[in-house]
Every structure is written in C-alpha cells, then in structure tokens.
Amino acid sequence: MIVKEIIQIGNPILSQKSESVKFFPSSEHKKIIKDLTDTMRASNLVGIAACQIWINKRIFVTEIRKTPTRDAKDIDVLRVYINPKIIWKSKSECTIYEWCGSVAYSKLFAPVKRPKKIIVEAYDQNGKKFQRKTDGLLARVIQHEYDHLDGIAFTEKVTDMRKIMSSEEYKKRIIQNKK
Numbered sequence: 001m002i003v004k005e006i007i008q009i010g011n012p013i014l015s016q017k018s019e020s021v022k023f024f025p026s027s028e029h030k031k032i033i034k035d036l037t038d039t040m041r042a043s044n045l046v047g048i049a050a051c052q053i054w055i056n057k058r059i060f061v062t063e064i065r066k067t068p069t070r071d072a073k074d075i076d077v078l079r080v081y082i083n084p085k086i087i088w089k090s091k092s093e094c095t096i097y098e099w100c101g102s103v104a105y106s107k108l109f110a111p112v113k114r115p116k117k118i119i120v121e122a123y124d125q126n127g128k129k130f131q132r133k134t135d136g137l138l139a140r141v142i143q144h145e146y147d148h149l150d151g152i153a154f155t156e157k158v159t160d161m162r163k164i165m166s167s168e169e170y171k172k173r174i175i176q177n178k179k
C-alpha cells in the first residue's frame with residue numbers, strides 16, 4: 001500500500017484546472033486509482049481528487065463509510081469517477097460541514113451550502129460510462145471533489161465564516177451532540 005502525501009492549499013497545483021484523461025483504462029490509471037484509494041483510506045477521508053496527490057488529471061474517488069468524523073448512515077462502496085460532469089443539480093440546497101485533506105490536514109471544518117441532489121456522469125475504472133443520481137453525503141462529496149478538478153477548494157464556498165471550527169471542537173460539539 002502506498003500512501004501519498006496530500007498537498008496542502010497554497011500549493012498552486014490545487015488552484016489549477018485538471019486535464020481530461022485520455023486513453024483509459026490503462027495501467028497508469030489503475031495505479032492512480034489505487035494510490036488515491038489507499039491515501040483516502042489512510043487519511044480517514046471519504047473522497048479524494050488526483051490533484052491532491054500531485055496528479056493534474058480529472059479523476060477522483062469516493063467511499064462513504066464510517067470515519068472518526070463521519071457517521072455511517074449513508075454508506076456507499078468505493079467509486080471511481082474519470083472525466084466526470086455534473087449534468088444536473090437540484091434547486092434545493094442544504095448546508096453541511098465540510099473539511100478536506102488539503103486544508104490544514106483535515107483540521108478545519110466549515111459550513112458550505114450546495115445543491116442537495118445531483119446527477120453525475122463519468123467513466124469508471126474499466127472505462128465504462130455511467131450516470132448516477134444521488135443525494136445525501138455522496139452528492140456532497142462528489143461536488144466537493146469535482147470542485148478540486150476545477151481548482152476550487154471548499155474554503156472558497158464557506159457560507160458562514162463565524163461557524164468555522166477546528167476538528168477538535170467539531171468532534172466535541174457536533175458529533176457528540178448527535179449521540
């Protein structure tokens with residue numbers, strides 16, 4: 001297993017638009033997907049984009065599972081998105097706390113408002129095109145990762161700066177209150 005260093009904001013690679021992937025599936029892309037998956041799991045993230053590990057290509061992975069800061073109610077398998085497009089967004093929006101492996105190593109939590117439901121179209125690890133309508137945490141993570149491909153970090157979309165929290169305060173106030 002290879003866990004890559006997750007690049008931190010301020011590094012210009014995170015504000016660049018990633019390039020579309022050509023000629024896949026290939027062993028090169030399988031390796032990128034493996035590295036993304038290993039790094040996401042080792043870092044307790046539920047999604048990660050290729051640019052976060054120095055690869056400027058339009059690829060991200062998601063895996064909604066229980067982590068120290070996410071509960072398990074929206075569980076979803078590992079999914080790969082190559083050259084994704086969000087082809088529809090619901091008008092209704094919701095505000096959810098987000099954080100990011102690339103923002104102070106997941107130590108900064110902040111509320112972000114985004115569409116509740118989306119339809120994403122992408123290619124999977126076998127080069128097969130798929131479409132998926134989704135809501136809940138998966139819809140949220142897809143939109144967050146998709147933004148990375150366009151060079152956007154969630155910190156640009158924080159809806160209320162006064163509600164930013166450190167990970168420790170978030171665990172204390174939000175997670176423990178839900179129990």
Ligand SMILES: [Zn+2]
Binds near residue numbers: 100101102145148
């Ligand atoms: Zn992120």
